Amino acid sequence: MALGGVIAARALYEKxxxxxxxTADLQLGYVTQLGxxxxxxxxxxxxxxxxxxxxxxWDLFISGTFNTFFAPGYRYDKLPSNETRLKxxxxxxxxxxxxxxxxxxxxxxxxxxxxxxxxPRFTFLSDQSVRVREQADGTFVPDPTxxxxxxxxxxxxxxxxxxxxxxxALNRNLTENVSINARYQLFTEYSQLDNINHRLDLILTAKxxxxxxxxxxxxxxxxxxxSENLQIQQTLAIGLVYNISSFRKKKDPVKATDPLPGxx
Numbered sequence: 001m002a003l004g005g006v007i008a009a010r011a012l013y014e015k016x017x018x019x020x021x022x023t024a025d026l027q028l029g030y031v032t033q034l035g036x037x038x039x040x041x042x043x044x045x046x047x048x049x050x051x052x053x054x055x056x057x058w059d060l061f062i063s064g065t066f067n068t069f070f071a072p073g074y075r076y077d078k079l080p081s082n083e084t085r086l087k088x089x090x091x092x093x094x095x096x097x098x099x100x101x102x103x104x105x106x107x108x109x110x111x112x113x114x115x116x117x118x119x120p121r122f123t124f125l126s127d128q129s130v131r132v133r134e135q136a137d138g139t140f141v142p143d144p145t146x147x148x149x150x151x152x153x154x155x156x157x158x159x160x161x162x163x164x165x166x167x168x169a170l171n172r173n174l175t176e177n178v179s180i181n182a183r184y185q186l187f188t189e190y191s192q193l194d195n196i197n198h199r200l201d202l203i204l205t206a207k208x209x210x211x212x213x214x215x216x217x218x219x220x221x222x223x224x225x226x227s228e229n230l231q232i233q234q235t236l237a238i239g240l241v242y243n244i245s246s247f248r249k250k251k252d253p254v255k256a257t258d259p260l261p262g263x264x
Contacts, residue, residue, distance in 0.1 A: 004029020004041055004237060006215055008181045008203050010171060012109070017053035021112075022046075023171070025181070025201060027217065028070045029235060038076070041217065041235045042069045045201070049114070051104055059104040061114060065167075065185075068095035080139050086132060087142075093127035094149035098187070100165050110172035119165035121187065123158040123225075125151040150225035163189045177207040197223040214238050 007026040013019065029041035046066045051059035073089035102116035125148060133143035144153065151158045166186040173179045180202070187197040202218040217235040 002029060002031040002040060002237070004235070006041075006203065006217065006235075006237070008205075019049075019051045019053075019059070021049045021051070023169075025183075025203070026070075027235070029237070039071060039073055041233060042071055042073065043219065044068050044070060049104075049112075051106075057105060057107050059106055060102075061104045062101045063099070063114065063116075063167075065098045065100070066095070068092055075140065078134075078139050080141065083141075086140055087127075088130055088132060090127040090130055093125050093130050094151070095124040095126070097122045097124075098165060100167075102165075110170065112167075112169050114165075114167045114169075116165040116167075119163045119187065121160045121163055123150055123160075125149060125156050125158075128156075160189050162191065163187060179205050181205075195224050197221075197225075199223070211240055212238070213240075 005026075005028055007024065009024040009026075011022045013021075023046075025043065025045040027041045027043045029039070030037055031040045032038075044067060047063065049061055049063040051061035053059050069089055069091055071091065072087050074085040075088050076085050079086055098119055098121040100114070100116035100119040102114060102118065104112055104114040106112045128144055129142060131142065131144050131146045131148040131153070132140045133146045134140050147153060149158075164187070166184075168184045170180065170182045182203075183201045185197075185199045187199075188195065198221070200218070200220040202216075204216045205213050206215075207213045215235070215237050217233075217237075219231075219233040221231045223231075
């Protein structure tokens, strides 16, 4: 049995040459098998972008990106025989906030490519118990002396001041009943160009009717501070959906009744 929820929200304000685009991607889900309940999906991502148009399709912008988890996360494999799970993450452990400034290419209202030569990132670790160590036999145990998510032992924060960030965001309706919300993020410190972080978030939603939909979610993360391996989370769910929209539909001179792509 599985139970979870996904919220993909967007609020866009535009006046003259100024725009304020806000998105929230929230996921939390659990699955129970043979009496054991494990977390299947968990993320909090909040992004706010303030832009000002300097030329057709080009903006100057500043943005803030925040991400963390709702609940504790555990690993269940490669543990000592007397242990069944090991905590490796928690709310605000880690949490990351990235401030970025730069130039954005926006050919329309459903796609944006943002380049930020100035993108300091702050990593927070509020729960020191998520620090773990791999033993010689390949098992993992808690160890408060280990670095976790790039945060040194004994510290709760890490700052990467001189960094570059690239973000590509796509948010639109593919058909009347199928929508896609995708985002790619590249981040690297100038002093560590051999350690480039990549993250891809994808939510594909197909509506069966007004209240029932199928949702496919994918998160792919490569960050050496988190793991030496590519981390992938996939979710597939059928459930209830409820849309709230305050976007005004633009009138098309050919067919004014068509829905505005990307507004959901």
